[in-house]
Amino acid sequence: MFCYQCQETAGCTGCTKIGVCGKSPELAGLQDLLIYVTKGLSQVTSKLRAEGKEVGKNINHFITLNLFTTITNANFDNDIFYNRVSDTLEYKNNLIKLLKDNEDLSDAAVWNGATKEEMDQKAASKEVGVLATANEDIRSLRELITYGLKGLSAYLKHANALGYDKEELDIFMQSTLTKLLDDSLSVDDLVALTLETGKAGVDGMALLDTANTTTYGNPEITKVNIGVGKNPGILVSGHDLSDIEQLLIQTEGTGIDVYTHSEMLPAHYYPQLKKYTHLVGNYGNAWWKQKEEFESFHGPILMTTNCIVPPKDSYKERVYTTGAAGFAGCKHIEGEAGTEKDFSAIIEHAKRCAPPVEIETGEIIGGFAHNQVFALADKVVDAVKSGAIKKFIVMAGCDGRAKSRNYYTDFAKALPKDTVILTAGCAKYKYNKLELGDIGGIPRVLDAGQCNDSYSLALIALKLKEVFGLSDVNQLPIIYNIAWYEQKAVIVLLSLLYLGVKNIHLGPTLPAFLSPNVTSVLVENFGIAGIQSVEEDMKLFFDEE
Ligand code: FSO
Ligand code: SF4
Structure with missing residues (x-):
C-alpha cells in the first residue's frame, strides 16, 4: 500500500504497511481501485456530455459518494468498496453503450473485473494507486487535485442530501478526474487545474451554505451545554445535518436525549435544529479522543461521516454508521441522500442503555457564521x-x-x-x-x-x-x-x-x-x-x- 493523503501519514512520508488511521493494505488497495474506476466512469460521463447527451443526477451523486467514501477515516468496510467498485463498473458499462465514439478510452474506463480476486489483482497492479505516476511533481499535483476533489465531494454530498445540486460542479469534478488520467498535461496545466479546483471549492461551500441556511436558518449565537442530562442518549458525530435532523424528529417524545460530538457541534447553532429541546448538548471533544469518550457515553453513537477511529470491542456494538461512513461489524443505516432513514434500531438500542457519564460541565459559545x-x-x-x-x-x-x-x-x-x-x-x-x-x-x-x-x-x-x-x-x-x-x-x-x-x-x-x-x-x-x-x-x- 502507499497512502499519504492525510497529515498523520507515517513518518511524514507515506503509510506503506498499515495506515496510522487503521487502514489495512487491502482496504488501501480497494480505495485506490475505487478512485481509478471512478476516473474511468468520469471519462465516460464527460465524453457523453461532449456528445450532447445528458448524465443523470443519480450518476453525479454516485460519483460524489465514491470519492467521499475514500476520505480519511470515513469508511473501513472492505465489502462496501467491493460493492462500490462493482456498481461503478456496471454504471460505466451501461453508459459506454450510449457513446457514439468509444475509441480512445483509457484503461480506467475499459477495465472490468467481476470477482473480488480480480479486483484485488487490479488494485495491486502498477496502473492503480498513487505511485502509478512516476514523475513526482506530476504525482504531487494529481494527488493535490484528487484530495481537493475528495473534500469537495463531501460538501456536495451534504448539499445533495438537502436537495441542493449544482450540475456545473459535478461536470467540473468529472472532467477534472478525467484530466488526471491524461499524461499530456504538464506541471503548468496541473497548477492551473489546482486553482480551478479551488474555485469549485468556493462554489461547493457556497452551495452547502445555501442548503444549510435555507433549510435550517442562519446560525446564531448559541451557548452549548457540555454537561449531561439524566436520560439515555444518542451521540451523533460527523457532519451531516440532515441525518441529525431526522434523528431528532424520530426521537421526539421517546425520552432519549440527543448529543452532538466533534464536528456535529454546530448543529446547535441552527434555529431549525436547536429548537428541539432533546438536543441537550455536546459530548466530548474532537474525533481523535473518541475511544475514551464513546466508552463513557454509554449509549449508541451514530457516525454520519468521518472521522471514525477503529472502535474498541467494548463499545463497537454501540457504533452505527450511515451515508459514506462504514466500519465492518458495525450496523449501517441505509438510505440514499435525500431519502428518509429509519433510525429505529438506534433508538431502541438507546432505551436499553444507561445515561452518559458526565466528563465535563459548563458551556461553549458558537454560531458566528x-x-x-x-x-x-x-x-x-x-x-x-x-x-x-x-x-x-x-x-x-x-x-x-x-x-x-x-x-x-x-x-x-x-x-x-x-x-x-x-x-x-x-x-x-x-x-x-x-x-x-x-x-x-x-x-x-x-x-x-x-x-x-x-x-x-x-x-x-x-x-x-x-x-x-x-x-x-x-x-x-x-x-x-x-x-x-x-x-x-x-x-x-x-x-x-x-x-x-x-x-x-x-x-x-x-x-x-x-x-x-x-x-x-x-x-x-x-x-x-x-x-x-x-x-x-x-x-x-x-x-x-
Ligand atoms: Fe475534523 Fe475529521 Fe471537519 Fe475533517 S472531524 S478532521 S477536515 O473530518 O472534516 O474538521
Ligand atoms: Fe496513512 Fe490513513 Fe492517512 Fe492514508 S489516510 S496517509 S493510510 S493515516
Missing part, C-alpha cells in the same frame, strides 16, 4: 477602528492525535489579548474551552461552524475588506494559521488560495504529498509556510508592532 457576524459588523468595525481589536487570526481546520498539535492550544493562550480567533472545523477543540474572554462583548474565539463554514470566514474577510475600503484582502489585519488533517482541509486551502489569500501558515506539518518543486510553487506564488515554535511565531506575527 457570516450572517451573525454581519449583524455584529458595527461593533466589530468599531472595535477595529478604536484599536480594541488589533488582529484576527484564522485558526480553522482540523484537530488530530499528534502531540505537536498542542502548539495550537499554546498559540491561542499566548496570543495578545487584543486579538480574536476566527475558527471553523474540529481544530477549535484545541482552544474553545480555554475561556479566553471577550473584547467589549465580542468573544475572543468566534466559531463559524464546521470545516466547510470556513466559507463564512472568507465572506467575513471580504466584508471587512469592503467596509475598510481596501483593494486587497491581504491588507486586512488577518493572520492565517490553519491546522489540517484530511482532504476537506485541502479543498478549504485551495479555496482560500483561489480567493487570493496569501501567506497562509499550515501545520502541524506540511502535506507529504507536496513535492519539493510543488512546495516551491506554493511558497513563491502564495507565500505558504509551515509553523515554528509558538515563541518564534508570536515574534513573526506580532513583533513588527
Whole structure:
C-alpha cells in the first residue's frame, strides 16, 4: 500500500504497511481501485456530455459518494468498496453503450473485473494507486487535485442530501478526474487545474451554505451545554445535518436525549435544529479522543461521516454508521441522500442503555457564521477602528492525535489579548474551552461552524475588506494559521488560495504529498509556510508592532 493523503501519514512520508488511521493494505488497495474506476466512469460521463447527451443526477451523486467514501477515516468496510467498485463498473458499462465514439478510452474506463480476486489483482497492479505516476511533481499535483476533489465531494454530498445540486460542479469534478488520467498535461496545466479546483471549492461551500441556511436558518449565537442530562442518549458525530435532523424528529417524545460530538457541534447553532429541546448538548471533544469518550457515553453513537477511529470491542456494538461512513461489524443505516432513514434500531438500542457519564460541565459559545457576524459588523468595525481589536487570526481546520498539535492550544493562550480567533472545523477543540474572554462583548474565539463554514470566514474577510475600503484582502489585519488533517482541509486551502489569500501558515506539518518543486510553487506564488515554535511565531506575527 502507499497512502499519504492525510497529515498523520507515517513518518511524514507515506503509510506503506498499515495506515496510522487503521487502514489495512487491502482496504488501501480497494480505495485506490475505487478512485481509478471512478476516473474511468468520469471519462465516460464527460465524453457523453461532449456528445450532447445528458448524465443523470443519480450518476453525479454516485460519483460524489465514491470519492467521499475514500476520505480519511470515513469508511473501513472492505465489502462496501467491493460493492462500490462493482456498481461503478456496471454504471460505466451501461453508459459506454450510449457513446457514439468509444475509441480512445483509457484503461480506467475499459477495465472490468467481476470477482473480488480480480479486483484485488487490479488494485495491486502498477496502473492503480498513487505511485502509478512516476514523475513526482506530476504525482504531487494529481494527488493535490484528487484530495481537493475528495473534500469537495463531501460538501456536495451534504448539499445533495438537502436537495441542493449544482450540475456545473459535478461536470467540473468529472472532467477534472478525467484530466488526471491524461499524461499530456504538464506541471503548468496541473497548477492551473489546482486553482480551478479551488474555485469549485468556493462554489461547493457556497452551495452547502445555501442548503444549510435555507433549510435550517442562519446560525446564531448559541451557548452549548457540555454537561449531561439524566436520560439515555444518542451521540451523533460527523457532519451531516440532515441525518441529525431526522434523528431528532424520530426521537421526539421517546425520552432519549440527543448529543452532538466533534464536528456535529454546530448543529446547535441552527434555529431549525436547536429548537428541539432533546438536543441537550455536546459530548466530548474532537474525533481523535473518541475511544475514551464513546466508552463513557454509554449509549449508541451514530457516525454520519468521518472521522471514525477503529472502535474498541467494548463499545463497537454501540457504533452505527450511515451515508459514506462504514466500519465492518458495525450496523449501517441505509438510505440514499435525500431519502428518509429509519433510525429505529438506534433508538431502541438507546432505551436499553444507561445515561452518559458526565466528563465535563459548563458551556461553549458558537454560531458566528457570516450572517451573525454581519449583524455584529458595527461593533466589530468599531472595535477595529478604536484599536480594541488589533488582529484576527484564522485558526480553522482540523484537530488530530499528534502531540505537536498542542502548539495550537499554546498559540491561542499566548496570543495578545487584543486579538480574536476566527475558527471553523474540529481544530477549535484545541482552544474553545480555554475561556479566553471577550473584547467589549465580542468573544475572543468566534466559531463559524464546521470545516466547510470556513466559507463564512472568507465572506467575513471580504466584508471587512469592503467596509475598510481596501483593494486587497491581504491588507486586512488577518493572520492565517490553519491546522489540517484530511482532504476537506485541502479543498478549504485551495479555496482560500483561489480567493487570493496569501501567506497562509499550515501545520502541524506540511502535506507529504507536496513535492519539493510543488512546495516551491506554493511558497513563491502564495507565500505558504509551515509553523515554528509558538515563541518564534508570536515574534513573526506580532513583533513588527
Ligand atoms: Fe475534523 Fe475529521 Fe471537519 Fe475533517 S472531524 S478532521 S477536515 O473530518 O472534516 O474538521
Ligand atoms: Fe496513512 Fe492517512 Fe492514508 Fe490513513 S489516510 S493510510 S493515516 S496517509
